[in-house]
Amino acid sequence: MEKPVQKIGLKHGSGGRAMRQLIEDVFLELASPVDGVGLSALDDGAAIRVGDQWLVITTDSHVVHPIVFPGGDIGRLSVSGTVNDLAMMGATEPLALTCAVILEEGFPRADLERIRDSLKATALEAGAPFVTGDTKVMGKGELDGIVLNTTGVALTRRVVTDAGLRPGDLLIVTGQVGDHGMAIMAKRHDLGLQGDLRSDVAPINGLIRAALAAGGDDVVAMKDPTRGGVSGSLHEMAAKGRVGIVLTEQAVPVRDEVRAACDMLGIDPLLVANEGKAVIGVRAASAQKVLAALRAHPLGRDAAVFAHAMAERPGAVILDTGLGRRLLSEPEGELLPRIC
């Protein structure tokens, strides 16, 4: 048996097994029963029944280094993260967002204004209005620049959890994986890589709305593969849905630049974070319809069916390399330095 940790390490924030274990050990105490999806489900957000609808609510804090990176910045990241978490619950029309900012003494005003502009532009893009916020300042060295917390609420008639997979369902990824994590890595470590590594950070509620419109009730599970990457999402979906998942490696879209950077660093793109992608579980009969709807949207042009669920080996994620098969390991500790 593993002994309970006494001190928090970086790996406890990395979106993998260590983080899930910590949350289960420490925070599940806070869970109380709700009519709907509560804390104990450990999903992307909560859903509370309100009349014949569901109020979906989610919150996220964002720290990232550097705060401006190719393809985005911390402002765009925090709006997208929250809007996408709502969308993963089936709630694609955010009612309102809040934003709490904690700043380190000495933080440049120009950077703050730039982040404000980015928050505003991204919220507009997502159709999500900011309605309230909070600002605090801490002393020099007490935090690293800036922490942004955003909370979002939305109403939906149907909740999609991450636990809905059944044997035979197909899984779709909405585009190339690994862009965000590798863009951050390249910038932070000054890798001097050739080619264009840009984060995919974007609000994808519009894309998900299109998928839900096409698939209806046959869209049965959704997850955004942020920290922990596609592997992390699949492991959670397999465990919660009590199915095995077989993933076809060659069907996963990965940009050449990202693959080259991953090869160089010995990192599996399936473990790298994304900020504008979703993994969607669909009943097989509707998979082509959903795929077509995704591909018709500018953010889903490279969507692909890449995995399927089966009754055997519940909880396991099996990678088919085309030459053989192995278990895909669950993201565990700090694969990458923290990126969101």
Added chain:
Amino acid sequence: MAKDLTQELKFRDPAKARALAAAMQRNLDALGREVSVMHVCGSHEQAIARFGLRAVLPPQLKLIMGPGCPVCVTDGPEVDEAVALAQGGAHVCTYGDMLRLPGTSRSLADAQADGARVHVVYSVAQAVDVARAHPADQVVFMASGFETTAVATAAIALTDLPRNFSILSVHKYVPAAMEVVSRSKESNIEGFIAAGHAAIITGSAIFEPFAARTGSPVVVAGFEPLDILAAIVKLTELILERRPEVFNAYPRCVTRAGNLPAQKVLWRVFEPRAGKWRGIAEVPDGNLDLRPEFARLDARQRLGLSLDTSAVRDEAAAGLERECICGPIMMGLASPHDCALFGKACVPEAPVGACMVSSEGTCRIWHTYGGAPDLRQVEGRPAGQG
């Protein structure tokens, strides 16, 4: 350095892989019994695990990784020597994974944490640079690795070196260990896959006396998935036909004679001696030691006085370490799944045994790639998906 991807993809063709698996199956059906074969290179295990090749092998074939990682087979007392030198005030330079390798009770990383001067280098030349940068101190290069890296060490030994530089050789010689494994009744290995990159230097002929003496065929293989599968097909064929021969399945890089100038350098500087390999016991001719005429470069002789390893061995090995089964794993008698600590108390961030330390170690590789559960029955594609 840009890799030629199309060149590589030729060796990743699923249809060819299936054809090779079928050929293997035919050979095994003709044999009508189980067969165990061993490969002796961590890079082969990397490819086998990464591409999930064990899932397509016939069930009667056991593909076992042997002593294929020079970090793992470096013995505890050899680490103690390096730790003693470092604690005695010398700068110790070595390759990355060696740092965390446990000695009898301490690692170089432990010594470093206590203030000893330990440097990670990527080549022996960098270690010489350290010596030049610290002319007033003794600088020791802990030289680990098989034939390939030993050639690099040998080459530098023949150059003009600073007087404060010496070598602690823990170089190992692979064919000697194959002999020990092949003579072990318990492991029952009937054929070997030899490492292509080592054979580039030594040539495939180096295995001929071994095959003749032990009756075990040897196939030299490259590192792409199809290289490995093709080598296994050839090996099962040689076993079936009772031909204890050496076959070069990597002719695009390896010749029968190998790189003769490199061999000349290697044997001019080193000579094989009996030595202990971690987990395997004494291997006759298993260590490469500096020849007497290079005594001035030999840290054991030059700094012998400070080589009192008792100081680093006074603590008893921790309880966890006693449960580590690296030894039987290296002999092909157990797999990481047989170890109670695997993936629990022993993980790459906090390795208990040697095999979890090195990126070429069996336990580390299995941990990275999800181990080797039997996935032969799992369908790759759902019904009806194109």
